[in-house]
Amino acid sequence: MKKGLEIFNEKAGCAACHVLKHAGSQGNIGPNLDMSKDAKNVAYVKKMVHEGLGVMPAFGEDGILTPEEVDIVSKYVAKVAGK
């Protein structure tokens, strides 16, 4: 969890674009993860983080995060989204 939060706020910089209350982030480019049904689904989140979409980088495909980091941050988001 702590590692997931760290990747979210630091290495991946998800906070710049997303709202996620647990991480204290208020970004407003991409979907508000607390309001997103799909964000609670690990497989969905993992695919998004890996492939990216529109302005969202392909964190996995482009090697910004390691496969392990993609896994950790996806599990973290799916776990805390909306809580």
Place this chain on the structure above:
Amino acid sequence: MGEIMKNKKMINSSRRNFLAGSATVAGVAAAASVMPITIAQANHTDKGTKGLPKWVGWKKRSALIIHSDKGMETHRDAIGSSVITPLRHVYIRNNMPTMSDAQIGKKANWKLTVEGVKKPRTFTLAQLQQLGQTTVATVLQCSGNGRGFFNHKPSGSQWKTGAAACLVWTGCPVSEVVKACGGIASGAKFMTSTGADMPASMDPKKALVERSVPLKVYKDAILAWEVNGVDIPNAHGGPLRTITPGYFGINNVKHVGKLAFTAKESSVKYMKSSYRISPIGKKGSQYPTCWEMPVKSWITSPLTRAKNGNVVIQGVAFGGTGKVGSVKVSVDGGKNWKSAKFVGPDLGKFAWRQFVFEANLKKGTYKIASKASAGGKSQPKLRMENRRGYAHNGWLDHSVDVKVS
């Protein structure tokens, strides 16, 4: 939490301000005085009425399926049966944060720069309104409408049928703008629209919503300021939006600030890599982009249940850039097809038509499907498999299983 607070990223260093009772406007304003506001934060609302974010609070909550605060689709039975979709029911899908009233400023002063013409210049919205006016009804449809039906679970909003609407736009024909600018510069092959909504902190190569369409589209395109009789709401790209009739939603650039006639397609991410229709497992700019919408239809009623006897089956059908010619309905999963009737006004080739089919059905379960044809092409049975789940027009996935009792 303390360690994270030391992070130099603007968002995190201001988090304390947001968390410490900043749910009020005053709180946000206080935070703003501490650090420079980016468009992303200035626009942000954390609470809305009826579960809708404030910037779309005027919409009808019960008509919408909320995928996220940035993606909401219309319920299959909520597009109405009067051809034109009520604005309060229309789907939301924005790539960038919606511009606020403060960011837009006085609408009459909104600027549109025109390039790639013999006499490049900038128009205000007020000037465009004096240049010419026309009204066109079009189907506005997200490239990913139908993505929710794909088996391989492509990334992106899982729309079924609801990322589509039929709307009436009023604005200045692009052809009038071209005339006022002395004609298109030679060598131009595309009409490229650029949105003014990208936050200043972002990288234009990655975040700018800029889309090119084939030059010929300029003859049908308009620069719209009104939809369904009202100023285009900010959430739908007001005060000015490029309307490219017959082309997928992304090409109808919201908050348009620049219109250019270019020799090449735009090189931004939204043109080069996103919105490309590629095989599963493959990607790249060599694949076709989401341009012309294919022929499509779907049933809007009944969706799950009906009373035995005369059942009135309704739906909508459209041809994309060409007039929809006909639509057939099957009540046995596609074994037998019969022609349905178009009803209601024909609002032109870019709008959809309502169709009606009456069937006398005994008690039982029926797989009801519709299949439209336009310009010699019919909807295929199966979806065209592609990586991102774009351009779905297969009739089987759009069929409904109705219990008649």
